[in-house]
Amino acid sequence: MKITATPKNNQTTRNLDFSDNAAAQVLFGDLNRNLQTVEQATGVSIHARGNLLQVKGRSHAVGLAASVLEQLYELIRKGYPIFTQDIAFGVKILESSPRTQLEEIFLDKVYITSRNRVVSPKSVNQKRYIEAIRHNDIVFGIGPAGTGKTYLAVAMAVSALASEQVRSIILTRPAVEAGEKLGFLPGDMAQKVDPYLRPLYDALNDMLGQDKAQELVERGIIEIAPLAFMRGRTLNNAFIILDEAQNTTREQMKMFLTRIGFDSKAVVTGDITQIDLPGSTRSGLVEAQNILEGIRGIHFSRFAKSDVVRHPLVQEIIQAYEDQEVRVAARSGRKKEKKPSTILRAE
Numbered sequence: 001m002k003i004t005a006t007p008k009n010n011q012t013t014r015n016l017d018f019s020d021n022a023a024a025q026v027l028f029g030d031l032n033r034n035l036q037t038v039e040q041a042t043g044v045s046i047h048a049r050g051n052l053l054q055v056k057g058r059s060h061a062v063g064l065a066a067s068v069l070e071q072l073y074e075l076i077r078k079g080y081p082i083f084t085q086d087i088a089f090g091v092k093i094l095e096s097s098p099r100t101q102l103e104e105i106f107l108d109k110v111y112i113t114s115r116n117r118v119v120s121p122k123s124v125n126q127k128r129y130i131e132a133i134r135h136n137d138i139v140f141g142i143g144p145a146g147t148g149k150t151y152l153a154v155a156m157a158v159s160a161l162a163s164e165q166v167r168s169i170i171l172t173r174p175a176v177e178a179g180e181k182l183g184f185l186p187g188d189m190a191q192k193v194d195p196y197l198r199p200l201y202d203a204l205n206d207m208l209g210q211d212k213a214q215e216l217v218e219r220g221i222i223e224i225a226p227l228a229f230m231r232g233r234t235l236n237n238a239f240i241i242l243d244e245a246q247n248t249t250r251e252q253m254k255m256f257l258t259r260i261g262f263d264s265k266a267v268v269t270g271d272i273t274q275i276d277l278p279g280s281t282r283s284g285l286v287e288a289q290n291i292l293e294g295i296r297g298i299h300f301s302r303f304a305k306s307d308v309v310r311h312p313l314v315q316e317i318i319q320a321y322e323d324q325e326v327r328v329a330a331r332s333g334r335k336k337e338k339k340p341s342t343i344l345r346a347e
Contacts, residue, residue: 012062016053023076024051027069034087038065041091056291067094071102080106081118085309089122092306097124111162113153114209121154122309126152128261129301132265136299138257140245140288141269145301146314151267154203156267157239161221166265167237168220172256174227174247189258197224198245236261244272245285253284314330322345 018024028035035046035053042065053069055062068090076082078332080103090102105127111119121127126148133156141149157169201224204213216222221288227248240254244246245268246308260266270285277283292298305318 010058010073012059013064014055014066016055016066018051018053018073020073020077021051022299023073026076026082027073029084030045034082034084037084037087038068038091041088042068061283064091064095064098068102069224075103075106078107086122089309093124096306097259100124101330109163110152111159113206113207114212117146119140119152119207122148122150123307124311125301125303125307129303130156132299132301133265137264137300138260138266139268140285140292140298140300141303142272142285142289142300143307144271144305144318146308146318147303147305148307148309148328149303150199150241151203151206151243153243153267153269155207155239156168156226158204166239166263168239169206169222170230170235170238170240171196171222171224171243172199172241173200173243174252187317197226200224200241218250219231227256230259231255233259234261235259235264237263238265240264242266242268245288246272246275246283248284249277249281250284250287253288257288 019029028242029037030046032046035048038044039046042057042061042157044055044061044065045056046065047056055065055069057065068087071094072082072087072090086106093100093102093105097306105121108120108127108130109118110121110130113119121130125143129139129141129152133153141153143149143254154171157166157171160166161169201213204217204222204224207213208216213222217224227242238261240260245253248256256268257266268285268288272283272286275283275286289300293300304323306320308314
């Protein structure tokens with residue numbers, strides 16, 4: 001691949017020559033859609049002629065676009081299946097951490113789903129989160145919605161089960177009412193709590209396929225249950241995930257963490273900006289940060305809105321709500337405190 005650059009009036013033109021025809025076609029995308037995605041994300045203009053790309057724009061933007069294209073090209077040559085969202089993720093990663101090697105993140109295969117889709121981290125913080133789960137017995141994943149906290153934890157659990165590192169997977173959530181009364185839902189207790197556990201079923205079905213996931217649940221190898229069902233148990237040789245942990249009380253969090261037995265691993269996920277506990281009840285997740293951080297074998301991974309991997313509008317929605325909170329705080333004459341869940345921290 002040959003690169004030439006010509007600076008002029010704070011504008012730069014850079015030529016990229018990709019010699020591998022097949023890889024170049026994948027990189028450019030059908031009707032150059034991938035190139036259009038890079039243009040929109042970086043603000044440059046890209047003109048293609050054969051395998052040659054001419055990238056024009058401000059120097060910094062051209063450098064960013066070129067780096068994204070070059071690294072994605074090398075990933076394709078190594079067999080990585082590029083999707084449109086990978087381009088957006090690559091731009092975000094290299095914009096905040098220009099020295100990052102995308103292959104160190106995207107080629108970290110956590111699990112391959114029943115549909116042959118590779119589950120891998122899509123941000124620097126997701127990569128750190130995966131590494132933390134591999135090397136610690138208890139990991140807390142704290143951050144806003146859509147950052148992959150639960151999905152990646154489930155992928156790691158299924159991977160551990162498949163490689164016989166654990167004998168069972170236990171997924172649990174507190175059944176806390178978020179503005180709706182549980183008692184008014186139809187059915188018996190199992191049917192009442194099912195909606196609270198549905199996101200965990202969805203993640204499992206995505207990983208294993210619905211039939212395989214149901215089989216493992218029926219055999220008791222995978223258990224999905226409300227947090228209250230964990231009381232009095234000792235969980236050995238298991239991968240345990242506590243989701244929506246911001247809605248645990250102090251007592252519930254302590255109860256959960258003391259259930260962990262030998263050869264087990266636990267991941268606790270939550271978003272402390274979305275606490276649904278009544279009144280002045282203090283969140284067990286918030287308190288756990290203050291009590292447990294610094295203990296060897298326990299790791300806290302924190303995500304920011306820049307780690308959101310859902311629809312691009314999710315990140316903008318999170319930002320809009322944060323801006324509104326700042327305005328409300330300003331009108332009331334007090335300074336809004338920064339929330340740990342939105343602070344990008346190197347773990």
